[in-house]
Amino acid sequence: MRFTKLRLTGFKSFVDPTDLVISDGLTGVVGPNGCGKSNLLEALRWVMGETRAKAMRGGGMEDVIFAGAATRPARNYAEVSLTIDNGDRLAPAGFNDSDQLDIVRRITRDVGSAYKVNAKDTRARDVQMLFADAATGAHSPALVRQGQISELINAKPKNRRKVLEDAAGIGGLYQRRHEAELKLKNTEANLLRVDDVIEQLA
Numbered sequence: 001m002r003f004t005k006l007r008l009t010g011f012k013s014f015v016d017p018t019d020l021v022i023s024d025g026l027t028g029v030v031g032p033n034g035c036g037k038s039n040l041l042e043a044l045r046w047v048m049g050e051t052r053a054k055a056m057r058g059g060g061m062e063d064v065i066f067a068g069a070a071t072r073p074a075r076n077y078a079e080v081s082l083t084i085d086n087g088d089r090l091a092p093a094g095f096n097d098s099d100q101l102d103i104v105r106r107i108t109r110d111v112g113s114a115y116k117v118n119a120k121d122t123r124a125r126d127v128q129m130l131f132a133d134a135a136t137g138a139h140s141p142a143l144v145r146q147g148q149i150s151e152l153i154n155a156k157p158k159n160r161r162k163v164l165e166d167a168a169g170i171g172g173l174y175q176r177r178h179e180a181e182l183k184l185k186n187t188e189a190n191l192l193r194v195d196d197v198i199e200q201l202a
């Protein structure tokens, strides 16, 4: 699995559709202060399912939508699409039936976010799980923000362990365990209710 293209439309400073082609090898992005380099990294994190507006340097998630400029009105939606080469067929189960994956996230004002994978509506959780199982995602330690290295050096051992676990690709397992525990709790609560009903009928 390899990222090959990122397309931004109405996302932060990228008001017009903009393609970032990610070729083999190292890709460097250079430009003057404020030209949008960090916005590109945030777009990548966002399309992989980021839910924390703060991680997008915003107060609310709709802050990622182009807010307007002196000569351009604000947009009503933002969209980021990520193209993945799956020629090696290493995508996680459920997403592994084509050589290319197109993941699209769109946020519309007052409506919220919607995701598509290869043009099919997909739940946020499934997109997040796709990337977690592939040992990457919005919280991947491979995406390094400004100031993150010093944060890591000063981090508590528990937080540092989390970084290693994410790098090892077991983040998805923790998420599944959490969901299984929630289901178990619901089932236990339902069983108690059934016991109450049986007692009343007896």
Ligand code: ATP
Pocket (backbone or CB within 6 Å): 011, 012, 013, 014, 031, 032, 033, 034, 035, 036, 037, 038, 039, 040, 063, 064, 065, 066, 067, 068
């Ligand atoms: P530096 O080198 O200083 O870190 P950078 O190249 O990483 O800068 P970014 O921080 O990615 O730049 O981009 C900041 C620019 O994005 C600012 O000009 C800001 O006004 C613009 N911007 C951020 N959010 C929006 C938005 N919702 N609508 C329009 N423009 C936005």
